[in-house]
Amino acid sequence: MDANIALATPEPFTDEEIAAARKLRLRLADTLPEEFDSDFFIGRWMRMYKNDEKTLENKLNELIEHRRAFGYNGENILQKCQELEFAKKTFERFGISDLKMDVFSDNVAVFVQKMEGADLKEITKVIPLSYVIHSYYLLHECFQRVMRQKELETGKPAAVVVVLDLTGLPLTDFINPVSNSSKLARLIVKVWSDFFSENMIHLYLMHPPGILSLMWQVAKHIVDAKTQSQIMFVTKTEDLHKCLKLDAIPEDFGGKRRDDSGYTDRPETCVQTPFFVKPEHYFDRAVWWKSQGFHKTPETKSVSIKSKALHEIPLEAKEGERILWEFTTSSDVTFEIVRLIKKSGSPASLKENVPAVGTRRDSIDEETIMPKITVTSLKVPEHGVVTALHAGEYRIRFGYPTGGWLSAKVHVFATVAPKL
Numbered sequence: 405m406d407a408n409i410a411l412a413t414p415e416p417f418t419d420e421e422i423a424a425a426r427k428l429r430l431r432l433a434d435t436l437p438e439e440f441d442s443d444f445f446i447g448r449w450m451r452m453y454k455n456d457e458k459t460l461e462n463k464l465n466e467l468i469e470h471r472r473a474f475g476y477n478g479e480n481i482l483q484k485c486q487e488l489e490f491a492k493k494t495f496e497r498f499g500i501s502d503l504k505m506d507v508f509s510d511n512v513a514v515f516v517q518k519m520e521g522a523d524l525k526e527i528t529k530v531i532p533l534s535y536v537i538h539s540y541y542l543l544h545e546c547f548q549r550v551m552r553q554k555e556l557e558t559g560k561p562a563a564v565v566v567v568l569d570l571t572g573l574p575l576t577d578f579i580n581p582v583s584n585s586s587k588l589a590r591l592i593v594k595v596w597s598d599f600f601s602e603n604m605i606h607l608y609l610m611h612p613p614g615i616l617s618l619m620w621q622v623a624k625h626i627v628d629a630k631t632q633s634q635i636m637f638v639t640k641t642e643d644l645h646k647c648l649k650l651d652a653i654p655e656d657f658g659g660k661r662r663d664d665s666g667y668t669d670r671p672e673t674c675v676q677t678p679f680f681v682k683p684e685h686y687f688d689r690a691v692w693w694k695s696q697g698f699h700k701t702p703e704t705k706s707v708s709i710k711s712k713a714l715h716e717i718p719l720e721a722k723e724g725e726r727i728l729w730e731f732t733t734s735s736d737v738t739f740e741i742v743r744l745i746k747k748s749g750s751p752a753s754l755k756e757n758v759p760a761v762g763t764r765r766d767s768i769d770e771e772t773i774m775p776k777i778t779v780t781s782l783k784v785p786e787h788g789v790v791t792a793l794h795a796g797e798y799r800i801r802f803g804y805p806t807g808g809w810l811s812a813k814v815h816v817f818a819t820v821a822p823k824l
Contacts, residue, residue: 409643409647411648411649412512412563412565412605412606412647412648413510413511413563414511414512414563415561415605416560416561417561421450422443422447424450425443425446426443426446428446428450428457429442429443432461432464435468437468437471437477439477439549439552440464440548442555444562445552448602448603449464452601452602466599466776467541467599469772469775470538471541471545473772473775474488474538474542476545481542481545481546481549482503484542485503485546488538488542490531490534490539491538491542493530493535494535494536494539496679497522497527497530497531497678497679498517498522499517499518499519499522499673499675499676500515500516500675500676501516501517501663501674501675501676502665502667502674503543503546505546505564507651508554509565509648509651509652511554511555511558512562512563512565512648512652513547513550513563514564514567514652514653514661515543515547515564515566515567516568516569516654516674516675517566517567517568517569518568518673518675519569519571520573521572521678522678524584524588525585526681528584528782528783528784529681529685529686529783529784530681530685532687532781532782532784532786532787533587533591533779533780533781533782533784533786534739534779534786534788536588537591537592537777537779538775540595540596541595544596547564547600547604548603550562550564551563551564563603563604564604565604565607565608565648566604566606566607567644567648567653567654567657568607568609569610569657570609570610570611571610571611584782584783587782588782591778591779591780593631594778597631601631601634606634606636607634607635608636608638608644608647609635609636609638610638610641610644610657611638612638641657644657644658644659645658654673654674654675655671655672655673656672656673656674661674662674687785689730689785689787692787693730696726696821696824697821698821702730702817704730704732704815704816704817705815705816705817706813707802707813707816708811708812708814709737709802709803709804709807709811709812709814710811711806711807711808711809712805713803714802714803715801715814716799716800716802717799717800717816717818718797718798718799719798719799719818719820720798721795721796721798722792722795723792723793723794724792725792725820725822725823726790726791726792726820726821726822726824727741727773727789727790727791727792727818727820728787728788728789728819728820728821729786729787729789729800729816729817729818729819730785730786730787730816730817731781731786731787731802731815731816731817731818732815733780733781733812733813733814733815735804735807735812735813736806737778737779737780737802737803738776738802738805739777739802740774740775740777740801741772741773741774741798741799741800741801742770742771742772742773742799743770743773743796743798743799744768744770744798745769745796746769747768773798774788776801791823800816800818802814
């Protein structure tokens with residue numbers, strides 16, 4: 405830790421930045437959700453994408469679609485964190501502070517996480533990586549909500565920092581860049597970098613195991629250059645006091661913060677006790693498929709996806725039927741599910757206008773059913789089920805946006821089944 409480190413503070417905006425943000429905000433007025441409709445929010449995104457408005461809009465639309473598809477764009481985000489299966493099963497496995505996020509150091513909300521008791525190797529035997537990635541979006545939605553409220557109260561920019569205690573985390577799990585722990589960390593950091601790097605301004609890594617120089621070598625294959633400057637290794641709890649006010653630092657770290665609400669077993673830690681993984685919790689694909697009404701476990705088929713190409717699986721579903729999928733891959737691929745919709749004024753039959761796999765036509769629009777994320781396989785295969793709310797043509801879509809001359813291999817099974 406740099407001895408000259410200053411108190412964590414949101415970077416102020418210049419008059420020129422606010423003017424540019426206000427201009428873009430007006431142009432995006434018809435698409436901006438209320439939670440994003442502020443000069444500070446747009447200003448942060450303009451910084452993040454260095455005023456590249458086209459890329460900014462594309463990524464912002466991705467985030468808006470993620471919120472809409474999972475329904476956490478309403479008022480009660482904390483309730484959604486309990487209702488959505490992927491979020492509940494992810495958050496309960498980690499020692500995290502309360503998601504209501506009501507502790508600040510000036511205008512900086514402080515979130516705390518302890519890795520002790522959260523065995524990543526075991527957690528990846530219980531839930532797929534996509535659960536963690538989608539949950540990370542929800543976590544940052546909680547951050548965004550408290551930032552907006554603070555900005556409305558103070559009229560000044562707000563931000564978030566995360567204090568992550570690495571005690572109990574084996575360094576060897578991250579030395580290998582293709583280990584499951586490294587893959588998980590790298591893809592989580594990608595979401596942070598793509599959408600939230602100007603919200604979460606610092607990640608304080610407490611009690612890093614091993615030699616700091618080795619930790620930075622580990623970080624370099626997990627963290628892109630854009631976000632490396634926001635990560636700080638804290639070897640002594642006293643150093644954290646230079647970054648945050650004592651009221652925002654848990655008593656465990658020498659501060660004055662406690663959580664006596666009943667959320668945690670030990671109020672001085674301010675984090676919940678993680679739900680311990682037992683062998684009976686391990687994912688069993690035969691059991692999962694049986695729970696979905698399949699007495700015989702399906703076999704997956706291998707498909708190859710070239711660099712920059714798409715592979716799509718078309719499925720016809722009636723209202724109320726279920727779309728089910730399972731896949732594994734050793735590459736970073738994008739995954740999403742969409743419903744094809746005939747645009748107004750197009751011929752009556754949608755089937756006549758359904759584009760060939762991997763193509764688009766002007767007469768067809770799309771509704772996001774499962775938001776696009778970049779994912780790979782860990783211990784548990786990616787799997788899931790969604791109910792078709794409308795009859796029609798659906799597409800399960802894979803992409804390989806960053807591949808080289810080798811194709812990505814995906815082993816997949818997807819089908820439509822009656823409602824249970």
